[in-house]
Amino acid sequence: MFRQTLPASIVFACLFFAPVGHGVIAEEQPLSGFSAQSSETERQWEEKLRAIPSPENLRAYMQRLSARPHHVGSPYDQDNAEWILGKFKEFGLDAHIEQFAVLFPTPKQRLVELVDGGLKFTAKLEEPAVPEDPTSHQQSEQLPTYNAYSIDGDVTAPLVYVNYGVPEDYEQLERMGVSVKGKIVIARYYHSWRGIKPKVAAEHGAVGCLIFSDPHEDGFFQGDTFPGGPYRPPDGVQRGSVEDMPLYPGDPLTPGVGATKDAKRLRVEEAPVITKIPVLPISYADAQPLLSALTGRVAPADWRGGLGIAYHVGPGPAKVHLRVTSNWEPLKTLYDVVGKIPGSTFPDEWVIRGNHHDAWVNGAEDPVAGQIALLEEARALGELVKAGWKPKRTIIYCAWDGEEPGLLGSTEWAEEHYEELRAHAVAYINSDSNGRGYFNVEGSHTLEKFSNDVARDITDPETKLSVWTRARLRDISNARTAEQREEIRKRADLRIPALGSGSDYTTFLQHDGVASLNFGFGGEDGGGIYHSIYDDFYWFTHFSDTDFVYGRALAQAGSTAVMRLADADLLPFEFGDFADTVQMYVKELKALAQKSQDDIRERNREIEEGVFQATNDPKRPLVPPAVEAVPPHLNFAPLENAVDALNRSAAEYRKAVEQVNAKGAARSASFAEVNKLLMASERKLTNKEGLPTRPWFKHQLYAPGFYTGYAVKTVPAVREAIELKQWKQADEAIAVVAGVLEQEAALISSAARKLAP
């Protein structure tokens, strides 16, 4: 998993949000996409299904899978894959391992030292074993702390503290008159995906990059540290990939195609996703002497972290010597485990479920807590098949390898099977790690109502409420305004956030155009073991879902979604929530453009008034901002017309469904054809050109931000153009996206007409 679950105290409500709607779906109504009769049958099978997953099994699976380090290329990675294969087969799935050959550099040399500053310090770069934690002692198998896909380098330069190292931080540095040109930057983790930090640093001329876990976000500020508590200890380090995945994920050498043995490959030097400068992650114990050696301006208030020191920006005076080199050869083998249950009626319609099995070290939480739920789902579905259940559609369970370095296993598989997936995929359901707390769903808004319906049928182990009800009440509790609460209370469904990146849904959704959902529980327990040697069975069974009841709930949710999609007469895509969401995005974009105008106009006025001269402290002068041209008005009409078309077509489709439901009979006649259209509905949101600056990303509604990495940018071509003040490109992108949405509306209308001519 790429994205660390933030401690409960930091996380802002995600999952399920919510506005304007109707009532609450009564339990007695037929399931969406099922007739009264088929719904009853489905409910019976689902109840059997949800009774099967067992916490004891989950615990045993975790103990086995996390018993040794199992990163890509390690013996236990392959061993785990073969064990999962055996399990899949034992459960009755038609399973095999699919192999790919990928670039995966591992550390050769790592050095961080202070030089030239009168101070002597060499960073430890090691995570010590903890006596009571048995697997923390497996030093010989552990990958050292590093950032995969850092370029090799050996640099010595003064240090500059750049806060989170995101573009806004460099704007502030510029105001402070501090340049990172020729410097080594030190950035703290968070507020962007880690790979953004060296990318932006290099764009500003830095020659090296250190990334540290600040105790404010990830250490004692959050609570007691491991082993006394769940939080990151002083020497804990967050490993992780810094491949430029917002450009393209997967094997750096084979963009867009499966990394099969004979695939055409880039040379390493040609791969644009490898960092431009060397980068290394460090612990806060290692960061403290480096940050303490900085002088210069005291860091702005919101740049200061939790270390017991005054944070300074620098540059220098102390210089840092950073050396990072990797073993780039040979290519490593990925072991994707794929198990199928063939469909009885529509074998060419695939419902896909995945979770990765590789870890940075032992990975009990990430990814094993998710992988064990997936395994238990496979067992449960296998049992029901043995008991006579026949899914209409083909079900494919996948245990991906190589997610940690760059979504390698899922990406290479989904690139290799691109044409098949475009033709056959109904949906992809992902998970990746799991914890205690609330049910979090993100994904395609054509499946928003579907995912709400699934959540209504899963029971929260702690409160015995449905996980849907619990999430809804949590959203009410977290809402910041009366308007937000009002929306949650009125809307039939909880809003689901869109998917950015950070796990294996990326290629399915954003490259292949497969409607995708990501499931997981969390939010009650904190943690600070992400991508460290302490993410292991000992930690998980002391500080997370210790009795595996949330593992069971995840297995129930995942398998229910899979079974329902596999069995539905009419695929449960829905377009009312979808149109409502797109309408919200368009409003946001208009507000964003307006805000850009307002902000620039106001700043220009303040420059004229002399605000900046008047408030500039001569002892700490800032570079005054320059007058800027007020942005032009953009032509949002095409998008607004497209939203109207979407709303109209969604209403047509809803009406058609109601007519079919009313008639009862003669339902199945046109369903096969309609289902083909529904399967294609997410594909229609992609275009073959992809996003203007990164053609691998085909989806026109969802992409990870080019400068955020994890966090989604919805309607990315338009939104990022506005953010980057590229007004011409924004206007062009509006037209392109509007065209895509008009085609989507046409497809939905066509499905409505086919359904109820």
Place this chain on the structure above:
Amino acid sequence: MFRQTLPASIVFACLFFAPVGHGVIAEEQPLSGFSAQSSETERQWEEKLRAIPSPENLRAYMQRLSARPHHVGSPYDQDNAEWILGKFKEFGLDAHIEQFAVLFPTPKQRLVELVDGGLKFTAKLEEPAVPEDPTSHQQSEQLPTYNAYSIDGDVTAPLVYVNYGVPEDYEQLERMGVSVKGKIVIARYYHSWRGIKPKVAAEHGAVGCLIFSDPHEDGFFQGDTFPGGPYRPPDGVQRGSVEDMPLYPGDPLTPGVGATKDAKRLRVEEAPVITKIPVLPISYADAQPLLSALTGRVAPADWRGGLGIAYHVGPGPAKVHLRVTSNWEPLKTLYDVVGKIPGSTFPDEWVIRGNHHDAWVNGAEDPVAGQIALLEEARALGELVKAGWKPKRTIIYCAWDGEEPGLLGSTEWAEEHYEELRAHAVAYINSDSNGRGYFNVEGSHTLEKFSNDVARDITDPETKLSVWTRARLRDISNARTAEQREEIRKRADLRIPALGSGSDYTTFLQHDGVASLNFGFGGEDGGGIYHSIYDDFYWFTHFSDTDFVYGRALAQAGSTAVMRLADADLLPFEFGDFADTVQMYVKELKALAQKSQDDIRERNREIEEGVFQATNDPKRPLVPPAVEAVPPHLNFAPLENAVDALNRSAAEYRKAVEQVNAKGAARSASFAEVNKLLMASERKLTNKEGLPTRPWFKHQLYAPGFYTGYAVKTVPAVREAIELKQWKQADEAIAVVAGVLEQEAALISSAARKLAP
């Protein structure tokens, strides 16, 4: 000074705010309250006046006054008073020292130790000398670190961390199921005046109270610590009074009357303003082992400070032994230095200017930086008298003693001279410490326009803008919304905040009903030496107004205000800004009552919906809130009618002034009578019953909050009743305040009629 100037990064814009108005007053117009001719004469004298203050003198005065510790009862306190007396006389003032005899306890025993927890720790309770700082070595004369007016006590009990120790914190503790009954609490400084912390702790049953300076607000989190920077070093301690001044300030034994030798006195045991439990301030170096010894729940995110530890709430397990005893006898002598320049035309109209001279230790910033400006003002005015200037009114310059323990010198003097002040006082202008940056004014809104006019005539040393323009541009820069900026840009005058408490204006304004202003510069430099041995000449000349140009600006502002008030034909009180401000307060009160209804209604609804059960983490359960009756609607009509009356009378008065200005001649006929009414206008805002729960406080618009201490509560009887959910009392208070405001409106109308019959 009671109130520490927060570092620039924490301070929220205070000073001069601003809404809806007219234009900007042109320099050429006559000064308000002056005819064209008298205005020209006044301007000439003022220009001479502002040319006199000299940074060299200011520096020399500071070196002298801060050369040794000079707290109440110390030899150097008396020595300074006598030196100031000599200076006043040398400058030509008719000066004398007025003595009072007051209760001022000094430390006898101080002990804080961990017991019973397996850990051994005894707090140091000492501030070490710093080699390069000469006065930090004067140990034998320094008052030890303590909180004056703590009751004697010797208690041993488990410790509980209570965040800032304000009422909301105890509400959170209750939700957490933590009681402080029988416990010792440890609270951090800030977010209330310090005396609130032991008061609220005792109300909740605590038996002892420690107050520490957390490095987040007051230490390395802000920047480099002394002597490397201006911020509080690990062993630095904030001394300070914990007398319950929101009940009454001044000598605890003589409430309401001057503490003359023969005054009738309470016994110490009878004095209600002495704390109910022992209390001691400690450094963050001393606090860290205590806080580290706490277990129990991890403190809520916004309770966590800057120490490099996980903050826990407790209680315990470690117990603390706290012993505090004081030398309560004998009474100490106060030396108030009072110097007069008699008025030539209206000797019975007094313009009073004050700043205290006592300090906790050497007190270079607090109070000497303000005291030296006052001295230089006295010299400047004295020189002009020698040059032929004859103020119409009597000018009284006061150097107060005993401000630090409880506004003793100013309170006893203003109580002793109560009847004279009610009869003769025009206005009181206070200062208390000074620094580098923006001009801050707070005070009576009848003088809002006047203080704006003064600020327009003072030049900022750094930007060469007027201090008014600089403050206005800073306010625009700090405004959080477009509406706030709009108001600042449109309103003729900058809003001035109301006075709460924290310095010597308190008794003048809130007990005697004398219109008051408080002047000072600051906001650019940080500091962490407040009430410590490091607040000295070395610190000030390294980290604050190092070249004393802001000391000169303060002397210019203070003396300009004094001269203009002393010379005006018609006293420059104005009621448009005043009525506008009262109207704003009434709107705030209505919104506050509405919010209380809305919040309770919403919480009740969430309780019914089950929000609290759904979001209660079973591993860290919170006590669910109870359903509460929705507050009744209050009758705000009397206040709204009173505001209308104020607006009408303010318009009448403005019109009358315009008529007089138009006529030019025959001006002075009625001025004497009108001036009497204007002088009485602030008195009319008081009533003899005072506030319902604290009769010493007579002013019906301004008081320090009973549970905030420094921060003002405007319309306190109404606002605090609403905050405490005392609806009946709120309705009663509305009627009382409305009556007072109606009388004020009548007085203003009467002044208008007298002025232009």
